[in-house]
Amino acid sequence: MALNGSHATMLPPARGTLSSSQLLSSSISSISSATSSRQASSQISKIYRQSSTLFLTRRLPESLSTILPVIQPPLADGTSESSGEAAPIVRASRSTRIKVWSLYLTILNAVLELDPDEGKISFGSSEYRALVNKVRDGEVWEEVVQNGYGSIEGDVDAEVVINLATLLLAHARTQKTNQTRLENYLAASTSPNLNITERLEASQDGRRSPTKSISGADTPRDLNARVKILELYTLHVLLRNNEWDYAREFITISEVLDEERREAFLQALQSLQDEQKEAERRAREEQRYQEELLQRDVEDQRRRREQEERERRLLEERRERQKTPSEIDYGVEDTLPSPSSSKARSKPVSSRGSVGAVNKIEPTLINRASTILSNLRRLLDEMTGSVTATPMSVLRTLGFILFFLAVFGRRQVRERIRRVAAQGWMKLLQTAGMGVKVSYI
Template sequence: MAYGGSYTASFNPAMSSNESFGSGLLASSISSLSSSGSKRISPVSKTYRQASTLFLTRRLPEALSTLRPIITPPNSADDGEPAPVTKSSRGTRVKVWSLYLTLLNSIIELEPEEGKDAFGNQEWRALCTKVRDGSIWEEVVKNGYHGIEGDVDADVVINLATLLLAHARDQALNQKMLENYLASSNIPNLDLNDFTAPSRRYQSPARRNNGANTPGDLNSRVKLLELYTLHVLPQNNEWDYAREFINVSAVLDEERREAFLQALQSLQEEQEEQERQEREELKRQEEQLQKDIAEAKRLKAENEEKERKRLEEERQSRETSEGDYGIEQTPSFNGVGRAEPPGSPRNTVARPSGKSKSKAATTSGSMTITARATLILTRFRQVFESLASSVAGNPAVIMRLLVFTMGLLIMLGHKATRQRIEQMLGASWAKVAATVGMGTKVSYI
C-alpha cells in the first residue's frame, strides 16, 4: 500500500506477508549487486556480495555459511568484541541484515525433507525455531547493535517484523518488540526544511550515520506504523488500540491518517465477515449433524419396530401351528342377545349319562381325528406348494421328475411288478382298517 506516492515497496493488506517479504528484500538484494562502486570494497561488502550471489543461485547452505562470519562475534572474543558488521556503514549494515533475514525466510519455506537434506535435521530445526519463537530479533539486536533495541536501523526492524508476521507462532512478541522500538528510537523531525540540520541528540555509534530526520527516515517510520497498526495489532484483535494509535501518531499527516483508518476499517469488516461466515458454516454443520442423528434414530426405531412385528408374527404362527384344534366352549346367548358368563345356569352343560355319554364321547373323538386329518392335509399342501415353487425356479428338477415318472410307468408296465404293488397296498389298507376299527372301539368304550 502506498500513501501519497511516498514509497512503493510497502505492505498491501491484500498481499500475503510471505509475498511482500520475499519481493521487498529480494529486490533490495538484487539492486545492491548492481550498485558496485569504484571505491575500495570493504571485507564486509565483499562477503555480502559473495553471499548474495550464492543466494540468488539457490545455494542456501553456502550463502548462510558465507554470511555467518560477518554477523556473529568472533569465537575467541572473550572481551566482548562485536561482529564485523557493526563496524560497517549504515547502508552496508542494512543490506547484510536484510540478506540474512531473506535467507532465513527462504530456508524456513523449504519442505521438511528438502531442508533436512540441505542443512541437516538439527540445524534446520534450529533455524526454523529461531524464527518461529522470535529469538531472531534478539540475535540481530545483540550481534548487530550492541544489544540496544533503539539503535536498530528502521529498515532492519521492518524486515524483522515482516519475517515474524509471516512465520511466528503468534504476534504477541512481534507487538512487544515493535512497541519497545517505537518507544526507544528517535522520533524524526517533520520539518522538511530542516533535513540537513544535524541532530543535537547524542547517538550511539550504530546510529550516527543513520540519516536521522531525513525523508528516508520518515518513510521508514511510516512503514513501521503501517506494519504495526494494519498487520500486527489486527492479528492480536487490537482494533481499538490500532485506531487510537493512528489518531494520536505525530508521524502521519491528515491524508495518511485517513488512509490508515480506512484500511483498518476495511480489514476489520473483512475479518468480521469471515468470522460470520465461519460461524454460519459451523452452525450449518451442527444442524446437519443433528439431522443425521435424528434420521439415524428414526431408522433405528423403524428397524426395531419391524423386528418386533416379525417376532410377534412368528410367535403367533408357532402358537397356531402347535395349538390344540379341539372344540372350544362357545358362550350361549340369552333372550336379549347378550352372552351369558361361563358359570351361569344357562351356559352350564349337564353331564351326559349312559347312552348319551357314549355318543358324546364318540362325537368328540371323531371331531378330534378330523381336526388332526385337516392339519395333516394342510401340511401336505404346504409341502406341495414349496415343491412347486422349487420346481418353477429350477428347470433341472422338472427333468428329474419326468425321468422318474417315465421310470415309474415302465415299472408299472410289468405284470409282476403290478401284482407285487397290489399285494403291498392291500396289506397296508388292511392294517389301516384294523387300526381305525380299534380306534372306534376305544372311543366307544
C-alpha cells in the first residue's frame, strides 16, 4: 500500500510500502483496542450506575468518591503523583463519556447548592472549599478538557460543554472565564483537524474522531447542541458581561443559525435588553422612593424633636409658675353690675301693664341678692381651700374684709349708699308708673 509524501511525514519512520505482517499487526492491535474499549465502557457504565444511585439518595460524598476514579488519571503505585496514564473515561464510548461527565458536573452543582455548614460537615472543610473554588474559579472546565479529552479544547462533546457553561453560569464568580472558554471551544470546534496522527491515536483510544465540518455540526443532533451553545453564549454569558452589541453582531454573522433562528435570537436579545432597561428604571424609581421616605422620616423626626422641645419648655414654665404664689380671683368684679346691664334694666317696661312689670322687677332683685350670697359663699370656700395652699392669700383676704368693714362702718358712707339706693328705687317706681300710663293710654 503506497502513501503520498505528506502523509508519510506524519507517520513513524518507515518505508514507502507496508508489509503484510505489519498490516496484520495493525489489524490485531485495532481489534484488541476495540475489545478493551468495550470492556472499559462496560466497567465504567457499572460505576456510573452505582454513583447515580448514591446521588439520587442524596449521599453526595459517596457518589463523588465513586465517580472520581473514572475521570481522574490513575496514581503511581505508593505515591500521590499521576502515573502518566490517561483517565479511564478516555476509553469509554461517546454516550458513556457524556453520561459520566454530566453526572460529575451535576454532583458539583448539588455540592455548591448545599448550605456551607452542611457542606463542611459532609465533605470536610478543606475538601468542601476546594470543590467550591474549583467551580467558582472555572477550573472545572480545564479539568474536563485535560482528563477527558487529552487537552484538546475542540474535542469536548457539545453536551458536556453545555453542562459546563450552565454550571459556571450559575456559580462562577465572574462570567469572563465562561466567555473565554466558550469562545475557545467555538473557534476550535469549527476548525477541522487534519493531523492524521491525532486521528489514529483518537481511534485507538476509543475517542471520537476530531474531524468536524466547518460549522462544527455534522448531524442534526450536533446542530441542535451547537444552537444551544450559541444560545448560552449570546443570550446569557455575553449579557452577564454587559456586551449587548457584541452579542447582536455575533448572532447576525453566525453561520450556524438560519434566518428563522437568527430572527428568533435577535428578538429574544431585544426583549432581554428591554427588560433590563425596565428593571433599571424600576430600580431607579425604587431608590428615589426610598430616598424620599428617608427624607420624610428625617423631617418627621426633626419636627418631633421640635415639638418635644416646645412641650418641655412649657412644662418647665408651668413648674416655675407653680413654685411662686399666685393671685386668687375672689369674684368681686362679678358682683358689680356693668353699665350695659344697668342700662338694660332701666329700659321702659312693655305695654302689658304695671302688674307684669312689678312681677319682673321683684325676681330681679332676688336674683341679685342670691348672686351676692353665692359670691360670698364661693369667696369663703376659696378662702378655706387656700388656707393650706397659700397662707399669704389668707392675710390678703382678711385685709380686704377689714377694709370693707371699715368703709361701711363710716356713717357718711352708709348715708350716701342709702341715698343712692333710694334714688334708684324712686327712678324704678317712676319708670313703672310711666309704663302703666302708657299701657292705659
